Amino acid sequence: MEHLLTDKEYSRMIDELDKVKYMCKCGHRVLIPVRKNKEVCTWCGKYVFKNKQDEFRFRIKEKMTNEKSKV
Numbered sequence: 001m002e003h004l005l006t007d008k009e010y011s012r013m014i015d016e017l018d019k020v021k022y023m024c025k026c027g028h029r030v031l032i033p034v035r036k037n038k039e040v041c042t043w044c045g046k047y048v049f050k051n052k053q054d055e056f057r058f059r060i061k062e063k064m065t066n067e068k069s070k071v
Helices: 007-018 052-070
Strands: 021-023 029-031 038-040 047-049
Touching: 021 047, 038 052, 047 052
Parallel strands: none
Antiparallel strands: 021 029, 038 047
16 A cells, blocks of 8 residues: 655655755756755756855865866
């Protein structure tokens, strides 16, 4: 027998799912798992970050690796 969710269980599941969804600059919502800091948007192909601090750290590391490759 298949277990069907009650209205209360379903709304709780949706609320928990909304906590891990983040908005991309293109307008698409992206699911980012708890253990990750960024994910690629399936619509535009750009990174979506959980917060500004994670994005800042990624951009700094990206610039540092680009500078090392130029030298």
